[in-house]
């Protein structure tokens with residue numbers, strides 16, 4: 279099941295099914311953080327904005343240290359996205375024009391960096407862009423400003439801290455997130471731009487926004503998980519109206535704000551779908567209204583949020599049905615709301631849609647934490663936010679069977695899509711699969727090498743069994759291979775090696791056997807890797823070579839013993 283990285287499903291927590299690697303403290307260092315480059319896609323409004331923080335001025339960096347000399351070299355002479363190593367053993371990279379020197383936290387591999395900057399959401403005839411446009415057609419001008427954020431490198435502060443992620447939240451761990459250095463990550467969600475977007479709203483007339491971007495998560499390998507995918511985030515805020523006169527009390531201004539929310543709600547059309555088990559109350563112990571919010575105002579915001587998203591779902595799923603995708607007949611579209619948890623919203627929800635015989639989780643949302651608005655200078659506003667995984671919608675809109683296809687440069691894939699058109703994808707061919715197993719003994723305790731920096735690759739100290747879910751695109755069922763061995767080997771580290779070696783040729787990786795030798799206490803794992811190209815038949819030699827490389831990396835980096 280694909281869950282939201284930042285979410286703790288109340289439901290999931292209840293059956294305590296979900297365990298994840300634990301926390302890791304992240305040392306602070308390294309120069310000034312850039313913010314993602316933003317481009318507004320709306321043709322109206324006040325135009326693009328660029329909330330770049332200034333780079334460190336030359337004068338402030340001691341140009342005589344090896345690190346600053348290397349930084350200079352990366353900035354001026356290195357090839358973008360190519361990892362460079364210096365004579366003094368430093369390594370680093372320039373990503374979309376910003377140089378970074380790796381430190382002990384860095385874990386972004388070459389295969390991931392290679393995917394940075396493709397901007398699939400900007401290619402009008404690509405299914406990711408077509409889906410983005412469909413969502414934007416519901417959340418559009420003049421209420422919403424539609425943005426894209428083209429640079430995925432964001433600060434740890436923007437991705438986690440300002441959103442209220444606890445220091446020990448599993449989403450922060452190096453097993454789940456790609457760190458460029460200790461203060462920068464490849465964003466794990468579009469919420470990394472909330473703060474900047476809210477600040478932007480403080481200076482501009484729109485009351486809402488959408489942001490589309492590529493997001494990155496270390497994750498399992500199968501047909502619906504890829505370490506890079508796309509998200510879209512939306513928000514809508516209501517401002518406190520100006521006082522009618524000097525004497526008007528805050529209370530009555532707030533009453534007018536409440537009435538505005540109600541009238542906006544009334545103006546929304548009633549979508550044609552069936553809501554199963556509607557939420558009875560938006561205030562309860564596990565999913566509370568914020569203490570500083572007025573319950574009836576919050577209730578109205580939740581209604582507005584849910585109605586807006588139901589309109590979106592009705593539009594998307596009607597389009598899929600009209601295109602004849604999924605063969606779902608004439609049944610009404612059915613959705614249900616589930617309570618959820620995100621550090622940056624409360625109450626929080628998740629929306630599921632009944633599709634081809636199962637409940638499909640498609641988005642997370644909630645009432646924005648007031649502290650986030652206050653920090654962006656919007657203490658007089660109140661509102662909601664949501665986040666949607668685009669691939670999941672696109673896969674069902676177009677009937678695309680494998681998430682790797684989105685990254686294909688093959689014309690047989692790309693030529694099938696046209697801006698504004700939803701139609702069923704015709705698979706061009708299915709090439710044979712070739713599976714290979716790798717079985718190995720884990721070391722009892724082992725220092726292991728990070729793929730880049732040669733330092734310990736940690737999955738954090740111990741696993742959490744608090745029911746913390748993973749990823750809008752993540753797999754919440756994974757845990758370190760063994761609690762005692764968690765600092766040595768995490769399944770995501772294995773996935774990363776496979777991705778690095780085989781890239782999109784790895785279709786699926788599964789743990790097929792697990793066993794502890796009673797005498798030695800050592801644990802053996804066996805993974806099955808399914809190799810298949812979407813574009814051609816792989817040769818035996820090719821697959822053998824890939825598999826041998828995977829084994830070699832496994833031995834070199836985790837000191838395992840191949841069986």
Ligand code: PHE
Nearest residue numbers: 282283467642643663664665
């Ligand atoms: N950022 C969340 C995720 O990736 C989704 C979300 C966005 C939830 C906005 C609530 C509000 O899981």
